[in-house]
Amino acid sequence: MSTQNNNLSRRAFLRNSSLAGGGMLIGFNLFQACKPKVISEPAIDLASLDYNDFNAFIKIADNGAVTIFSPNPEVGQGVKTSMPMIIAEELDVAWKDVHVEQGILDTENYTRQVAGGSQSIRFGWDALRQTGAAAKQMLVSAAAAKWGVDPSECSVSEGVISNAAGDTMGYGDVVNEAALLEVPEDVKLKSPKDYKIIGKDAPNVDIDEIITGKPLYGLDYKEEGMVYAAVVRPPAFGHKLVSYDATEAKAMPGVIDVFTIGEKLRGLKEEVPRITNITSDSDKVVVIANSTWEALKAKNAIKVEWEEASKAESTAEHDKILTDLLSGNTFETKRSDGNINKAFAEADEILERTYESPFLPHSCMEPMNFFADVTDEKVRLIGPIQTPEGTAGFVAQMLGRDPKDIHLEMTRIGGGFGRRLYGDFAIEVAEIADKVRKPVKLVFSKEDDMEDGVYRMAIKYRIKAGVKDGKVTAYHLKEAAVNSNMYGLIPNFFPAGAIENYQVDTASYDSNITTGAWRAPYTNFLAYAEQSFFDELAELMEVDKIQLRLDLLDKVKPEEDERIQYSPERMKEVIRVAVEKSGWGKKPDNVYQGFVNYYCHNTHVAEVADVEIENGEAVVKKITCVVDCGIVVNPLGALNQIEGGVLDGVGHSMYGELTFENGRPTATNYDRYRLLRMREAPEVETHLIQNEYSPTGLGEPTLPPAGGAIANAFSAATGNRLYKQPFAKTPELLKAPAKEIIG
Template structure:
């Protein structure tokens, strides 16, 4: 919730060593430290002499009143390139239609957390972004007041026009040069939500015209003079390494410039910091350099390489047995333990225990992995789609033995990220190739490269056990067994933590050479389905109402007594009750079967209800009612897009998504072998927001995890069968409606 605080600017201090140019001024702020005390003001900068590559944490205002706002965080389709500038523009008090938005570059001096991940961009930037706009407005008003010889408190602002008590007006452009000389105040008052004119109103994606007209925005669009293209021949399976290769045929092909191998510098990087090993292959790779992507890819196919086993070469069947053994064994790490679950189970009247299984999943971004690098003696120039630019710049700095100040990284819009572009092995490849050939080069993956050499969502199994005594849940034990999870798949302090007296969460891990990592809504994308399906089954066993069971458990939660609890039981109860009301829970016709889920992740509370109908003897998802408490909604249009996309992604992958491995290699390498949800299968998504004035939380991920559980519970209502494995189509016999019910 926004709060008004006293004006901290006690004097008008002038920066005397700045000169004014007629072209207007740039006012610079540190977006992520603007709220902190004793911030050193950036000096005013002459627009004519500004080097845009050197500093990007600013609002640019020209003397004609034009306003440019730079968006600092990576844009992967989650809308921050629109919503972050909206927050600044709101407090700056300019007309949104008159704002130009540009993507900022990596700037670790002026920005913190330039990351697209965890649905945290708006949450982390909220206060600082507002202060940035408010401080600029304060300086502009102070400059106008000084010209008029009045007190700034006598002035008002609307859409970039300052008005005094006498009715005189000045535009921001009229006073920007004087304003640029003023000291940046430490803290200024912020608007109350009731005063918002931009936030809370629909705003189209700032890039939409360029997207629909095909203007260059994405990494694949980037071109520069003298640039060549690289296609990389990587190991054909996880656990293989390069022995030798014959490139004679490839070198003779049209457009081929060179064939080189890479890997030496990466091995040095791994030796320095082995933690990178699960994300970067240590095997040598063969690289074709050509005049075009197509020529490079075709020549890559002509290379005759010999590979040998470097380590274990694994298959899905082995993983399945290993994970079962882990669940049955005692090699685990306890993540949270309340009370005594063993005693609770020993004293229980009834015990319910179930195991839930999920497969590996690829990310399959629409835009395959790609990146540009140009390594010279002066600097390392990197351009492309990356979710963690600072992390990648640091890795490149280490690999090349260069100062981080020599790394200049520009972010492009991304055609999807979903966690795959957190890791940036493709950035490392591009930098190593450019360093070797000393040319500007772009590495481009084919779809097959993308799926065969991915960083996948790990395969996971959950075993959940609950004890019931005198009609109450007295014990709850959740155990995870995962491939390469490193405790990555569990959230021990989310619901039902704090709701059950005897509660324990354990994790067991199997280390594989198959690269794994974050996949959209990490930790929770599968766990939500497992736990919420389990609660439905518990309610049936206990013969109690499914909704009331959840509400009763939430009544037990006391966050004020347990600082580990991350969710709000009151906010959760509100989304539950609203979802019951908005979905018509329990009031639909007998032809509609419903499934309910509530969940908290990425700081956001969500409840979803799935409506399923029977068609040709099988249940079909028709509608998802989604209720979201994400605090203040900055851009409702963008928020709806994220919510609907998350729900449909959750439905699609729980129904169809699966990647298996045979001898260390994925069994599917393109969309002809990997099933995604289709347009005709996408349900209607009806969204409702809980209105409040609390600070915004995440939206890119929180609606995906509950979707699988909602449809699984609805399928149970329709077929009588419980689903314990994803994808649900892997057990088609459980999706069949009994014939007598169809006839009935």
């Protein structure tokens, strides 16, 4: 067992013994545990505390019932299950006896209530364990005092405390006494070999509600007296409202009012430039009605006049601009090792390729929606959001309110993928509610989602490598992107540190089309480009494709370069296992394989795609995925995340594309935006590396490698290299050569 010093202040660890029926409430700041020791604050009047003021804590009733509150937004990544599992493990209670509830936003006790970057478990790991261990130690101490023995003589199993004499007490028997004890300075944490909950499959805690349709999601939320809002937004990026006629709309059944919003949003955008996802500086027309259907119908009846306030851009223009950027000199260097110009001049051979990717929408199943109720006393916000604290802060600024006036509750999220990092929809409904002074629910239509989105930016990468005496001596990666100041490439991932002369440059075109994080930001397209390039480089060098990667990894010395974020040893291990488990090089002649290894979101991944020829065309049949994400809290949840990421990567690299004409998306619903279909989904075989490293990200790391794996497999099957996504846009490149068709 390991011992850690909590350095907890009373503000970080709160107990309340005045719960109805008696019991103990523990609220713990997940991240203060990692901060330097703080001076203890004056004793808190425990009887005055209301547990609803805290969001991530343990509640133990005197009947032994245990409730654990999960602090972070649940967006389908499983944290509402896995975070409480970590607490329950150290608390030493039976998982089947734990009830889990979603916490609310609490800016005093938490510093990262965010669902983004695959970081929830990684950041919460140590503090969540300490939460459970500290509560357990207090309960044991209370039982030991009752028995008149030393706590070291006691043991715990599934919420039952035992002493050396064989006496037992349940947590409920001592919870009231435990609530009066001092918070322990040091807590003992379990060794992984003693885990009973962590590492075991646990179904999603919401699964019964999900499959029976009980209210969980933002769209489900309603309350007495609530009205519904729909918003008429600019039809294209760069357009601005001139006038509107709502005569017909106001006469429609259920319509309560029609008005404009925008002034407060514009003021907020000027004050907080980061809110670039609020589509334009234009006013917007709002319909208030008795139902969503009535609001949406009335919205379509409003006659609106718009003007082009700034250039309405098209995909063809973006394509030319990015090409010109790649050929120009307006680059910002992100990393430069050695002298690439000298190395290229001395190279025996040079390979240079350009890779292109389109804009992509997030395509969440649940459209954007949020609830707001603004009164003089409080602003209540309820709905699906990945960034509750930031959103609440923006609302407070916009309305000129004290942040303490903002009460935000998180619902389960029906798909986020980065779109719900941007709380524009919550900010909009807060302005609407402030105007009507009624509880309001704002709902986007699917067309609203697609037309007024925050998209993955369009990017072009140009990669150039030099080879001298059979070794890679130079590597130059150039990125040209629409709004790359939002999310650009990563300069310190592989092959950084592996090539002596290495440079990464970026150039950006600023567009009024809103862009931002899209699942696996930075890497979702870069992984395909780089890993496809490495395959072609190995072919040029006439060396084994996997051995080339291993040879480069052998040169990486993280201990000598603190910028390097990946572990070459852990990367080599996922490569070794992927080769073994995929049957690399040992498949029948009709199976063509493509390999990729990649690191992102603190996790090492290797993937192998199996492609076969069906009716003369290359088809993805299987992906073997090997993941090193450290300790796996919930293997069942991990499997879901891994498979979902792989299939998302396959689908978007094959079919995903959003184009613009005169500032307007050409696809506004699923009839024109192509997603992976069930019959097209390949088998995914998953293997997890077993070790005792602290957990790392899992919601995103398996998506980026998928595109590269299938591109490399397609090349093996057809002889054609793919340089542009989506791959299915050039179906002729997926065709097998004539001998395969004949055979």
